[in-house]
Amino acid sequence: MNVCKAFGSKVVLSGLTLDVKRGETLVLMGPSGTGKSVTLRHVIGLLRQDSGDVWVEGHDMSLIKPLELFELRKRMGYLFQEGALINWMSVADNVALPLMENSSLSRSEMEDRVREKLKLVHLDGVWDEMPGEISGGMKKRVGLARALITEPELILYDEPNAGLDPEISQSINELIREVADTLKITSMVITHMVSCVRTVADRVVLLEGGKVIVDAPPQEFLNHEHPRLRRFLGKDPD
Amino acid sequence: MALFRGFIEFARGLGFQVGLFLQVIARFPHIPKRRAFISSQLYGAGNKVLHVVLLVSFVMGMVLSLQTGLVLADYGQQDKVGIVVAVTMAREMGPFTTAIILAATVGSALAAELGTMAVSEELSALEVISVDKVSFLVMPRVLAMILMAPVLTIFADTMGIVGGGFVAQSQLGVGSQLYYDSALESLQGLGGLLAVPKDVYGGLMKSMVFGAVISIISCAEGLRARGGALGVGNATRTAVRDSIIAIIIVNYFITWFLYQK
Numbered sequence: 001m002n003v004c005k006a007f008g009s010k011v012v013l014s015g016l017t018l019d020v021k022r023g024e025t026l027v028l029m030g031p032s033g034t035g036k037s038v039t040l041r042h043v044i045g046l047l048r049q050d051s052g053d054v055w056v057e058g059h060d061m062s063l064i065k066p067l068e069l070f071e072l073r074k075r076m077g078y079l080f081q082e083g084a085l086i087n088w089m090s091v092a093d094n095v096a097l098p099l100m101e102n103s104s105l106s107r108s109e110m111e112d113r114v115r116e117k118l119k120l121v122h123l124d125g126v127w128d129e130m131p132g133e134i135s136g137g138m139k140k141r142v143g144l145a146r147a148l149i150t151e152p153e154l155i156l157y158d159e160p161n162a163g164l165d166p167e168i169s170q171s172i173n174e175l176i177r178e179v180a181d182t183l184k185i186t187s188m189v190i191t192h193m194v195s196c197v198r199t200v201a202d203r204v205v206l207l208e209g210g211k212v213i214v215d216a217p218p219q220e221f222l223n224h225e226h227p228r229l230r231r232f233l234g235k236d237p238d
Numbered sequence: 239m240a241l242f243r244g245f246i247e248f249a250r251g252l253g254f255q256v257g258l259f260l261q262v263i264a265r266f267p268h269i270p271k272r273r274a275f276i277s278s279q280l281y282g283a284g285n286k287v288l289h290v291v292l293l294v295s296f297v298m299g300m301v302l303s304l305q306t307g308l309v310l311a312d313y314g315q316q317d318k319v320g321i322v323v324a325v326t327m328a329r330e331m332g333p334f335t336t337a338i339i340l341a342a343t344v345g346s347a348l349a350a351e352l353g354t355m356a357v358s359e360e361l362s363a364l365e366v367i368s369v370d371k372v373s374f375l376v377m378p379r380v381l382a383m384i385l386m387a388p389v390l391t392i393f394a395d396t397m398g399i400v401g402g403g404f405v406a407q408s409q410l411g412v413g414s415q416l417y418y419d420s421a422l423e424s425l426q427g428l429g430g431l432l433a434v435p436k437d438v439y440g441g442l443m444k445s446m447v448f449g450a451v452i453s454i455i456s457c458a459e460g461l462r463a464r465g466g467a468l469g470v471g472n473a474t475r476t477a478v479r480d481s482i483i484a485i486i487i488v489n490y491f492i493t494w495f496l497y498q499k
Contacts, residue, residue, distance in 0.1 A: 044366050073368045084363035086355075098367040101374070146367065 003052035005038055005210075012038045014210035015052070025180045025187040027197050027218075030207035031232060036190045037081075039207070040156045043188065044078050045069045057154070074102055077147030077155040081162060083139035085131040085146075091118070092127045095145045102150075117145040120179075122171060137164045141172070148179065155179070157189040161196055173199035194222065194233065206232065251480075255458045258376065262454070265370070265377040272378045279382035283344050284389060290339050295394035298331055299323055299401030307410040316410045317420070323402035324421035328437040329497075332395035334489060336387060337448035341481035345456040348379055349477035352460025353470035361461065371461070380453040387449030388442040395441065440496045444489065451488055452481045 005013040012035040020026045028036045041047040042054050045061055054061040059072055085094045095114045099105055105113070118124055121141040131139055140160065147155055157176065161169040177200045180187050189200055197204055197218050204221040206214040206229050214226050222233070269276065306326075307319040352375065355361050364371050399421050406412040425435050456477040463473035 046362055046365065070368050073366055076366070078363070078366040080359050080363055082359065084359040086360055086363070087358075097369065101367070101369045143363075150367075 001053045001055075003039075003042065003049045003054060005035070005042070005047065005049050012210050013042075013049070016207070016211055018205065018212055020186060020188060022186055023180075023184050025176070025189065025200050025202045027189045027191060027201040027204045028207060029191065029197070029204060029232070034207040035210045036207055037158055040078070040158055040188060040190065043154075044073065044076060044156060074098075074150060075153045077150065077152040079140070079143050079147045079155070079157045079160055081158045082136070083131070083143035085139055085142055087131050090128050090130055091123070091134065091142050094131065094142060095149055098146065098150050113149060114145075117148050118142075120148065121145045121175060137168045140164065141168075144172070144175070151183065152185065154186045155188075157187065157191075159190050159192070161191060161193055166195075169193065170195060170199070176200045197222065251458070251462070254462065255454050258372070258458050258461070259380075259450070259454050261372045262377045262380045265373040266381075268373045268377060269381065272373065276378040276381055279378050280386055282347075283340070283382050283386040287339055287343050288390065288393065290343065291336055291390050291394050292397050294339060295327070295332065295335050295397040296401035298335055299327060299398030299403075300405045302326055302331065302398070303402030303405040304409060307406060307412070311410060316406075317412055317416055319402065319406050319410060319412055320399075320417040320419070320421035321424040323406075324399050324424045325437055327395045327398035327402070328425055328441045329493075330441075330489075332391045332398055333387075333441045333445040333448060334485070335398075336391045336394045336445055337452065337485045338482060340383065340387060340390070340449065341452045341456075341478055341485065344383065345452040345481050346474050346478050348453060348456035349460040349463075349474045350470055352376075352457055353463030353473040356461060356463045357466050357469055376457045376461075379457060380450060383449035383453035384446050385449075387445040387452075391442060391445040395438075436496070440492075443496075444492050447488055447492060448485050451484045455481045455484060 001017045003013050003016045004011070012033075016035065016039065018026075018039070028039065030036055038047060042049055042061065043056055045056075045064065048062060057072060057075070059068060061069075064072070085091075086097065089097065092111075092114050093100075095117055096110050099110045099113060103110075115124070118126060121144050123138060123141050123145065126134065126138065126142070131142070134142070140163075144157075144160065160172050160176065164172065173196050176187065176189060176196075179185055180200070187200070189196065191197065201218040201221075204214075204216060204218050205212045206221075206226070208228055214221060214224055214229050216224055221229075224230075303319055303323050306322045307316050310316045310318055310322070352361075355375075361371060364374065399418075403414055403417045403421070406417045407414050425437050459473040459477040459480070463469045
């Protein structure tokens, strides 16, 4: 609530107030530099606000202790824009990493779980390849498999379809929706694509100048008459 | 004002390095879990630079033997050249040469690897999946350097003495038997902290400290890298520069501690 964040003299969030209900998929839209990624980074505790309150699952993120944050993050997943795979580990090891570090599962149980998640993101044939050997879209899907491997309660997607071809992009959208419906996961999705809004959103917000200027269900959002939103979406969305 | 800002930045960097070192020590109980990665780091730190250490220390021994041998010859003392080369290699040149090579090769690679991970959000990814970065990335690298630096130093000492012997025989007219007998005898002196030759353990102790200093500085600079390829370049340059400066300063204090009368 009322979150402010600046980097030096550049103000990114200026009194942002936003809530996400359990099980809801919230889509964040807005021009570049309006604080969408910064918002997600506050939710996962990678950034601390200058003022205001950030509450996640009952934790005040400005007061949370390192060990509590460590435990809270085990219940969350985060898909980075470029996947952020560890470049010296194979695809399978990247996906298994959260389990290798923080679970007591046996090697075979981990392999089963990795196989299941890679299949979910349509990458069943990919296992020993290194991140440098696969395409950008595949990296993103491996990143998504890694985000899903711990079966989190909240997932944050930072532009899951950026740079992907329309077919893969739509399959990612459907996957996000499927994951949200079947696992009842709370999701926050940053996107610039209306097709993503149509497929995944329960609610959409438009950020501008570090504040929410439109907050509505998807259909209402897409038909909204706010001039900034109309200008942002343009005549031919996507 | 710029000087003050520079001092603040230096103090901040030093504080980060000291904090990182303490965190690494606190992660030593994780060694069994990280043994595979530690082994690969040991291999990387050792195998990839061994040939450089052998070559450079061999030539260093030759130079040392020639320089000191010519001066000793003026006083008719060239048969003492084995003592000078052996003691200098064991006390100073072996650990120092190895440390400079490690800083320029392994240290720069550590800073570049971690720096690239920092600017490509891989470190943030580790943080959000609750992976302890210090245990996962830093501790194995630091431990590998602490263990590998003295091993490489033993090779450097040996090759330096051999290189010195080659010059002593070919250019100073000192027989190899005399050279090696005097060299080995000079390294027998006990004393100080351990019941083994002081010049040998002193040099190896130095190299362990150098290994720790290089790896901590390099990892810290890599972790602090910001701003794409330029940031990685800056981190790498700073890591090598600061490692060499730190090695020279630390070297003085260890020498003072071990050899003060």
